[in-house]
Amino acid sequence: MKLRLLMVMLIIGTVLLFPSLAEAQCSICTKTAQQMGEKPAKALNGAIIYLAAAPLLMMGFIGYRWWKHNR
Numbered sequence: 001m002k003l004r005l006l007m008v009m010l011i012i013g014t015v016l017l018f019p020s021l022a023e024a025q026c027s028i029c030t031k032t033a034q035q036m037g038e039k040p041a042k043a044l045n046g047a048i049i050y051l052a053a054a055p056l057l058m059m060g061f062i063g064y065r066w067w068k069h070n071r
Contacts, residue, residue, distance in 0.1 A: 012057065033045070
């Protein structure tokens with residue numbers, strides 16, 4: 001059980017530490033970022049990952065607590 005939790009935390013940490021590895025742009029954001037240049041496009045992608053992390057972590061925590069309670 002602890003190993004599984006450790007693996008999940010490692011994956012989440014990797015995504016948060018290396019947002020350039022994750023592509024999180026919709027087609028409209030991609031077009032806008034391409035027009036701005038490479039450096040702003042990477043910053044936009046990092047911001048999207050950063051803003052998506054908090055709700056995903058909250059949903060994951062609630063899901064984990066629900067799973068743990070119903071088990």
